Amino acid sequence: MEITLSQAVFLFLAAVIVVCSILTVTTKRILRSATYLLFVLFATAGIYFQLNYSFLGAVQLTVYAGGIIVLYVFSIFLTRSDSGIKEKIKNSKVLAGLVASVVGAAICIFITMTHPFPASHVIGDEVNQKVIGTALMGTEKYQYLLPFEVISVLLLACIIGGILIARKR
Amino acid sequence: MFDFKVVTDWIDELLRSWLPASLVNITECVLIGICLLVAYALFALALIYAERKVCAAFQCRLGPNRVGPFGTVQVVCDMIKMLIKEIIEIKHVDRYLFNLAPYIVIISSLLAFSCIPFAKGLEILDFNVGIFFLIAASSIGIVGILLAGWASNNKFSLIGAMRSGAQMISYELSIGLSILTIVVLSGSMQLSTIVESQADGWFIFKGHIPAFVAFVVYLIAGTAETNRGPFDLPEAESELTAGYHTEYSGMHFGFFYVAEFVNMFIVAAVATTLFWGGWMPLHIPGWESFNAIMDYIPSLIWFLAKSAVMVFIIMWFKWTFPRLRIDQLLRLEWKYLLPINLCNLLLMVVVVAFDLHF
Numbered sequence: 001m002e003i004t005l006s007q008a009v010f011l012f013l014a015a016v017i018v019v020c021s022i023l024t025v026t027t028k029r030i031l032r033s034a035t036y037l038l039f040v041l042f043a044t045a046g047i048y049f050q051l052n053y054s055f056l057g058a059v060q061l062t063v064y065a066g067g068i069i070v071l072y073v074f075s076i077f078l079t080r081s082d083s084g085i086k087e088k089i090k091n092s093k094v095l096a097g098l099v100a101s102v103v104g105a106a107i108c109i110f111i112t113m114t115h116p117f118p119a120s121h122v123i124g125d126e127v128n129q130k131v132i133g134t135a136l137m138g139t140e141k142y143q144y145l146l147p148f149e150v151i152s153v154l155l156l157a158c159i160i161g162g163i164l165i166a167r168k169r
Numbered sequence: 170m171f172d173f174k175v176v177t178d179w180i181d182e183l184l185r186s187w188l189p190a191s192l193v194n195i196t197e198c199v200l201i202g203i204c205l206l207v208a209y210a211l212f213a214l215a216l217i218y219a220e221r222k223v224c225a226a227f228q229c230r231l232g233p234n235r236v237g238p239f240g241t242v243q244v245v246c247d248m249i250k251m252l253i254k255e256i257i258e259i260k261h262v263d264r265y266l267f268n269l270a271p272y273i274v275i276i277s278s279l280l281a282f283s284c285i286p287f288a289k290g291l292e293i294l295d296f297n298v299g300i301f302f303l304i305a306a307s308s309i310g311i312v313g314i315l316l317a318g319w320a321s322n323n324k325f326s327l328i329g330a331m332r333s334g335a336q337m338i339s340y341e342l343s344i345g346l347s348i349l350t351i352v353v354l355s356g357s358m359q360l361s362t363i364v365e366s367q368a369d370g371w372f373i374f375k376g377h378i379p380a381f382v383a384f385v386v387y388l389i390a391g392t393a394e395t396n397r398g399p400f401d402l403p404e405a406e407s408e409l410t411a412g413y414h415t416e417y418s419g420m421h422f423g424f425f426y427v428a429e430f431v432n433m434f435i436v437a438a439v440a441t442t443l444f445w446g447g448w449m450p451l452h453i454p455g456w457e458s459f460n461a462i463m464d465y466i467p468s469l470i471w472f473l474a475k476s477a478v479m480v481f482i483i484m485w486f487k488w489t490f491p492r493l494r495i496d497q498l499l500r501l502e503w504k505y506l507l508p509i510n511l512c513n514l515l516l517m518v519v520v521v522a523f524d525l526h527f
Contacts, residue, residue: 005191065305077319
């Protein structure tokens with residue numbers, strides 16, 4: 001079987017995603033877990049770049065790798081939660097976790113097996129920046145002004161809530 | 170004007186005549202990677218030498234002057250010294266994260282470095298979101314610094330890393346907004362297009378007031394982003410020994426050191442590209458013969474000369490101003506730079522919408 005270069009790159013990225021995802025949840029140290037999650041996000045960004053959608057890749061890098069992970073690391077620093085690591089997990093919790101993961105895996109596998117996967121419509125060139133911009137800011141069908149604004153209101157509520165909690169009064 | 174595309178195309182054809190098509194791709198990737206790493210190292214050496222000489226000049230000293238002519242070989246010797254130093258294993262640290270952190274920092278710096286258009290036809294990564302990718306890549310470096318501070322298991326390192334994280338996250342906003350101001354003016358995020366559209370006048374002249382304000386804000390925020398003086402409190406040596414890289418030795422320390430210097434160059438290069446025309450020569454509309462003479466100077470020299478001026482200004486900052494306190498630093502960003510930047514962005518939108526630029 002001949003493997004093309006892009007297939008090899010995809011296989012590599014997929015392997016990184018799978019291995020690092022497993023390590024994220026199995027590692028005992030919380031900061032290592034955040035680091036493995038960072039690698040998962042890098043590899044996902046890599047897949048976006050491979051799909052020639054560099055805008056989404058850059059967003060992935062700047063929002064998740066540069067933003068969310070830094071936020072995680074900061075909150076780990078501030079809470080020092082490494083001390084509670086030797087806590088025994090109860091049997092009932094283990095059972096519940098197992099059931100949840102088996103059901104989740106079953107649903108995912110079922111959907112992947114039954115989905116027809118039509119031949120993908122490949123856009124040869126990079127997606128133009130103007131197209132993305134008008135899609136985000138437009139009010140017509142398949143344009144996303146309303147979700148965009150709803151999310152910004154949600155974020156504003158989060159910021160106000162954060163300030164309220166931090167004021168300590 | 171000499172186009173470096175001629176050279177790259179010639180190499181490409183040469184390889185294609187020797188090798189099968191699939192190998193050509195791999196060979197070219199490896200070649201580009203090697204060139205990039207060599208350029209990265211050379212820039213770091215040149216910048217370290219320049220920093221020492223500039224610092225000496227500001228302090229009325231001579232700086233390195235014994236090894237080689239004007240002390241130029243001194244930095245090469247220092248590099249060799251750094252390379253053969255032992256990397257000390259430290260007890261009671263998370264060794265995996267401790268060893269990983271410098272690589273994250275250097276990779277993020279290298280990714281950002283590879284986006285810069287050095288000369289006509291000499292650019293490696295040229296996405297249509299080029300400048301955005303550059304910011305995204307450089308924002309990864311924060312994670313490396315935070316991990317380094319945490320993994321060192323040393324409270325000074327941790328304080329340094331926390332300061333650095335707070336500082337870089339804050340100042341990234343200013344950098345992003347001032348870059349956005351120029352993106353509004355140019356109408357593109359692709360670095361090659363941004364440079365091309367400055368052929369009839371650099372953006373600092375075309376965008377007059379808002380572009381100039383954006384440039385000043387960018388330079389301040391960029392200096393803070395690279396953790397350089399007067400914003401170098403993450404590694405304030407008088408209070409934190411050396412901040413997040415206190416525990417590092419040998420080449421692992423070298424990575425932090427080199428990345429800091431090249432990040433300074435990246436900030437300068439982005440300032441050059443966005444505001445001062447990148448590799449574009451100075452063109453004045455109407456002065457045909459003047460423009461023709463300017464075109465004779467190679468584009469690489471234009472780019473390097475402009476970047477050198479920017480680097481000099483950043484160094485000038487460091488050796489002139491005293492260090493800020495952390496609260497002063499955050500107040501400068503959130504109370505002054507950010508509102509100025511937002512108003513400036515609005516002003517730029519008005520200027521572009523009513524066609525008030527040149």
